[in-house]
Amino acid sequence: MSEKLKVSGGTALSEEDIRSGKIFVTEDSLNCAYAWDTGVAINRYLAELKQGRIIATECRKCKRVMLPPRLFCELCFIPCNTWRHVKDTGTINTFSICHVHWDASRIKEGEDPHLPAVIEIDGASEGMGIMHILGEVEPEKIKIGMKVQAVWKPETERTGSINDIKYFKPL
Amino acid sequence: MRKVAIVGAGLTKFVRRALETPKELSFEATKTALDSCGLSLDDIDCVAHGSAPDAFDGIHQKGEYLADGCGGWNKPTMRVYVGGATGVHAVVHGWHHVASGMFDTCLVVCEEKMSNAMPHAQGFFLTIFDAITERALHPNLLWIFALEMNRYMQRYGYTKEDMALAAVNNKKNGLMHPSSQFKDEITVEDVLNSETMAYPVSRLDVSPVSDGAAAVVLAAEPVARRLTDKPVWIEGVGWTLDTAYWATRDLYYPRYLDKAARMAYEMAGIREPDKQINIAEPYDPFDYKALHHMEGLQLSPRGKTVELLRDGHFARDGNLPMCPSGGLLGVGNPIAAAGTMKICELFWQLRGEAGERQVPGDPRLGVAQAWGDLMQVSSVVVTGI
Amino acid sequence: MGILEKITRNVDNRYWNPGVGAFPVKNRYTAGVAGQQFFERLKEDSKIFGTRCKTCETTYVPARLYCERCFERLEEKDWVDVGTEGVIHSFTVVHKTLEGEAKEKPDLIAAIQIADGILIHRLGELDDMEAYIGMKVAAQFKAKADRRGGINDIDYFKPL
Ligand SMILES: [Zn+2]
Numbered sequence: 247m248s249e250k251l252k253v254s255g256g257t258a259l260s261e262e263d264i265r266s267g268k269i270f271v272t273e274d275s276l277n278c279a280y281a282w283d284t285g286v287a288i289n290r291y292l293a294e295l296k297q298g299r300i301i302a303t304e305c306r307k308c309k310r311v312m313l314p315p316r317l318f319c320e321l322c323f324i325p326c327n328t329w330r331h332v333k334d335t336g337t338i339n340t341f342s343i344c345h346v347h348w349d350a351s352r353i354k355e356g357e358d359p360h361l362p363a364v365i366e367i368d369g370a371s372e373g374m375g376i377m378h379i380l381g382e383v384e385p386e387k388i389k390i391g392m393k394v395q396a397v398w399k400p401e402t403e404r405t406g407s408i409n410d411i412k413y414f415k416p417l
Numbered sequence: 418m419r420k421v422a423i424v425g426a427g428l429t430k431f432v433r434r435a436l437e438t439p440k441e442l443s444f445e446a447t448k449t450a451l452d453s454c455g456l457s458l459d460d461i462d463c464v465a466h467g468s469a470p471d472a473f474d475g476i477h478q479k480g481e482y483l484a485d486g487c488g489g490w491n492k493p494t495m496r497v498y499v500g501g502a503t504g505v506h507a508v509v510h511g512w513h514h515v516a517s518g519m520f521d522t523c524l525v526v527c528e529e530k531m532s533n534a535m536p537h538a539q540g541f542f543l544t545i546f547d548a549i550t551e552r553a554l555h556p557n558l559l560w561i562f563a564l565e566m567n568r569y570m571q572r573y574g575y576t577k578e579d580m581a582l583a584a585v586n587n588k589k590n591g592l593m594h595p596s597s598q599f600k601d602e603i604t605v606e607d608v609l610n611s612e613t614m615a616y617p618v619s620r621l622d623v624s625p626v627s628d629g630a631a632a633v634v635l636a637a638e639p640v641a642r643r644l645t646d647k648p649v650w651i652e653g654v655g656w657t658l659d660t661a662y663w664a665t666r667d668l669y670y671p672r673y674l675d676k677a678a679r680m681a682y683e684m685a686g687i688r689e690p691d692k693q694i695n696i697a698e699p700y701d702p703f704d705y706k707a708l709h710h711m712e713g714l715q716l717s718p719r720g721k722t723v724e725l726l727r728d729g730h731f732a733r734d735g736n737l738p739m740c741p742s743g744g745l746l747g748v749g750n751p752i753a754a755a756g757t758m759k760i761c762e763l764f765w766q767l768r769g770e771a772g773e774r775q776v777p778g779d780p781r782l783g784v785a786q787a788w789g790d791l792m793q794v795s796s797v798v799v800t801g802i
Numbered sequence: 803m804g805i806l807e808k809i810t811r812n813v814d815n816r817y818w819n820p821g822v823g824a825f826p827v828k829n830r831y832t833a834g835v836a837g838q839q840f841f842e843r844l845k846e847d848s849k850i851f852g853t854r855c856k857t858c859e860t861t862y863v864p865a866r867l868y869c870e871r872c873f874e875r876l877e878e879k880d881w882v883d884v885g886t887e888g889v890i891h892s893f894t895v896v897h898k899t900l901e902g903e904a905k906e907k908p909d910l911i912a913a914i915q916i917a918d919g920i921l922i923h924r925l926g927e928l929d930d931m932e933a934y935i936g937m938k939v940a941a942q943f944k945a946k947a948d949r950r951g952g953i954n955d956i957d958y959f960k961p962l
Pocket residue numbers: 305306307308309310319320321322323
């Protein structure tokens with residue numbers, strides 16, 4: 247069978263075709279916003295963050311101490327009612343040094359790269375990481391396995407948000 | 418369950434910006450697939466189609482919108498959606514329709530028009546993160562891939578150069594694909610010297626944003642045998658979802674794929690996939706994912722994949738060619754369509770119709786896989802002749 | 803305490819909102835292979851074109867690339883000038899804006915049948931009490947300089 251029989255359509259355009267008005271386009275933006283209910287478990291998680299503490303839930307069957315806390319263990323599929331405070335220290339499981347914004351635009355000259363990381367929190371079960379960002383560290387000095395600690399916002403500035411922890415810094 | 422075969426396949430070109438509407442792209446791929454096996458819409462009993470987030474094309478209820486371009490007018494039509502895994506999963510979905518005995522023929526069509534998303538398709542992924550515990554940190558899509566890639570490399574001592582070898586392998590194969598949106602070969606140095614987006618991810622580690630569509634025609638055994646003397650059988654299917662708490666899994670190993678692959682191999686009666694499979698089309702939106710997925714597919718021992726890649730084991734003329742199509746890195750990545758493109762490749766390769774891309778040695782068994790949702794789902798299809 | 807009980811007592815929850823403008827994305831749509839040509843004829847020649855499938859004798863308006871029933875490609879020879887007049891298939895009188903505010907003057911929106919197709923468009927030069935299903939209407943085009951190659955190149959449909 248010839249290759250021609252296998253492929254049809256997919257007419258390539260350039261940005262110039264569109265900019266020049268040769269190819270017609272219609273643009274539209276939904277311009278809508280969302281507000282999310284925090285839910286039962288996350289509501290308590292946020293309330294504790296506001297107090298400068300990290301709280302987890304424990305599954306009575308598999309004994310996992312889970313972060314973020316949840317109302318049910320998704321592995322055992324039973325409700326979780328046991329709440330446990332965990333430490334605000336942990337270990338970097340993985341990290342990135344990111345030069346790109348959410349919309350794929352690039353960070354500007356002089357702007358610091360974003361430093362996202364998965365951090366396994368001490369006191370939670372092994373492998374229970376949360377995503378957060380790193381600070382007070384030279385990007386090239388970050389290592390997987392590094393011990394880190396939460397840097398909290400001053401109490402008066404906390405709003406009950408994951409951002410009540412400003413970032414995690416090396417211990 | 419009845420035996421199900423792929424009897425026809427069709428693609429559009431994959432391009433950065435297509436003139437065609439999403440419906441028109443679907444029509445082109447679907448019509449080509451029907452023509453390839455000499456069928457008309459009257460011969461089709463049902464349609465299984467797939468497309469990734471509605472947000473890309475900017476059309477809510479995109480499934481309904483696309484249906485008539487997929488040959489779905491006045492037919493039992495059902496859309497499947499599992500994020501990036503959609504393209505392979507739509508074939509699993511179509512397989513159910515026919516294997517169950519409910520229908521004799523099924524059109525499977527996948528489409529994506531990412532150029533409709535402005536300023537950049539990546540932005541539309543923001544809402545996949547947990548709104549309260551993750552999105553508040555102002556993440557972007559690249560973070561999760563970069564975090565996974567870094568963990569994977571660190572676990573086995575792989576380097577960025579090692580990962581780049583996969584990009585070079587796939588892009589080289591893709592240059593021979595008539596749908597490819599690329600014209601130039603790349604080197605490991607090109608990848609390493611390309612812009613750092615989110616360490617360790619550089620620009621050429623990533624597949625492009627694309628528009629395109631892909632389609633295959635499925636038929637039950639007696640129909641398939643009537644239509645062609647070279648049906649490509651769907652020997653096994655598998656799919657699994659892991660937990661959506663992605664940061665609580667250790668990202669170095671694709672657990673979501675391990676189970677899906679074993680499920681498909683068991684159904685296909687394959688005991689030693691690394692010895693029995695002749696062609697692999699692992700999902701490769703990033704170069705490291707091709708290797709990561711070869712391990713999850715049980716086609717390469719964990720931590721030994723780079724060694725095998727360097728030895729030429731996964732080259733087009735090696736023992737187990739990886740992404741002979743070129744994959745997402747080498748052909749393009751119109752999300753759902755890219756997964757189905759991999760199934761098209763198995764169809765052509767196993768029939769010996771892959772032209773200059775043809776893998777030598779009369780391959781008999783192939784596997785295709787795609788991955789998606791919040792890094793948690795995989796769909797696997799094993800085909801044989 | 804069971805899960806359901808907790809959820810029914812879920813009264814102290816707060817909402818979390820990342821703020822308006824946190825997600826300023828938009829979509830840009832091409833008209834497609836058939837749509838591009840359809841709008842070129844609309845913009846340049848003030849003409850409405852359809853495509854006719856000879857097999858099922860359906861004339862699609864706006865023109866399409868393919869017949870969804872027969873799944874045949876509709877080619878250059880299948881393009882037909884369907885005129886600029888149609889019949890009101892149905893209509894509605896819209897009193898509220900998208901945000902739910904009262905409009906100063908209601909909009910008349912109609913489904914206008916032309917050949918076998920339906921165009922959704924505005925009605926003009928008539929009072930909402932005058933419109934009726936079955937009414938004959940004609941396209942009122944914008945001045946050429948104001949046309950952009952889109953459905954708004956027709957300003958509205960007006961009574962014949
Ligand atoms: Zn449990």
